[in-house]
Amino acid sequence: MTFEPERLGQSRSDLAEAMRTLRKRAGKTQTWLARRCTMSQTKISNIESGKLTPALVDVELILEALGAEGPEVEELLSLARTANTEWQDHWSSRRRGLDKKQNELARLESSSTEFRYFMLSAITGLLATPEYVRASIADVPGDQSKTVARKVERQSVLHDESKLFTFILTEQAVRWPFLPPVGMAMQLDWLASVSRIPNVRIGVIPMRGHIPEMPLNTFTVYDRRLATVETGTGALILRDHRDVNAYREDFDRYSTYAKFGDECRELLSGWSEVFTRQREY
Known part of the structure; x- marks a missing residue:
């Protein structure tokens, strides 16, 4: 197509x-x-x-x-x-107001029960500290306080035990120095804390060994009905069942390379210590 x-x-x-x-x-x-x-x-x-x-x-x-x-x-x-495909460009979203985009995401999260997030290069807002959230929209003109507050507020959905969340992050997404060292250390510690919520699974794909896959995009799959695929200038919204199933299959393959549970938290702790040591110089 x-x-x-x-x-x-x-x-x-x-x-x-x-x-x-x-x-x-x-x-x-x-x-x-x-x-x-x-x-x-x-x-x-x-x-x-x-x-x-x-x-x-x-x-x-x-x-x-x-x-x-x-x-x-x-x-x-x-x-x-x-x-069955929709395109949402970043410029239109910003003109409408990013807080409105947050409301749209909240409605989507409210109507879904099973979530799969694959993060290639950055940490999603549901897992971000307020400092990380502010940095992610720092280039947007005007007062961003309402958007930051709405993003943080949305994180409460993670405690809804009727929903199941699985997040897979590449090591690059976790360790990219998007914040100063102390901020990154706090962000990684926060990921480890969130990973202990019973209905939340967080996995990290470490950059070691052999990974015969080459992911191209960050994407999210909501149940079996919708997938969103991030690009540099916007997002594709896919509703065709074959597209959605293709991303579910990709997610399942990537999950085989990820470390979950205590192994994940051990990696996060080690990387957090690296950032902590950096601030001492």
């Missing part, structure tokens, strides 16, 4: 129109199609009006029911994949 950010919004309306046209050309009613695909008539109506973005599996079922074939199938499946 060719990625064109400006096409993502338009693809939803294109897909809705194409699905509606295909059904009418086949001479079928929404009720007939709903029954054939084991869906509600309301769902078919919402798909055709653009109110609901269908999952790829829904589109496949509809195409099969309507007897579609050839290039038209490939075109509609391509539209469906694009419609």
Whole structure:
């Protein structure tokens, strides 16, 4: 699929129109199609009006029911994949206000129960000290106090025992000297403390031995329904089940290289001591 950010919004309306046209050309009613695909008539109506973005599996079922074939199938499946992808650039988020972005993340965290975070180069806000959070948005103009407060407030979700969190961080993400030595030592000590929360697993991938993998991005997977992939200028929001499953599989592979529990805390403690010694010079 060719990625064109400006096409993502338009693809939803294109897909809705194409699905509606295909059904009418086949001479079928929404009720007939709903029954054939084991869906509600309301769902078919919402798909055709653009109110609901269908999952790829829904589109496949509809195409099969309507007897579609050839290039038209490939075109509609391509539209469906694009419609299930969203692009959020950093500049738009900053114009709207980063505190609003924090509210969006909080709603997503509230509606999910199983979280997988893979951090390639930095520590996520849910695991960050207030000093680390402030440093992460230091280049944003204006008063950042509201955003910092909201980020720290969101960390309370880690204590919700109905949810399960797994964080995997590379050694680079943990040890990158984003703060002065004393701040980094405190950040690593905080990671070790959070790792003791019963429903939170924190793993670190040390840069030693042989790791036949080459991760390209930081990403998060929410349950089995959504994955977010970070880039230098924004984030891709992926809802197609094949994309989400691909990132879940990547996460599971990376977890085999990670150290959890006491082994993880031993690594964090050693690296924290290195930062502590640095401040003495």
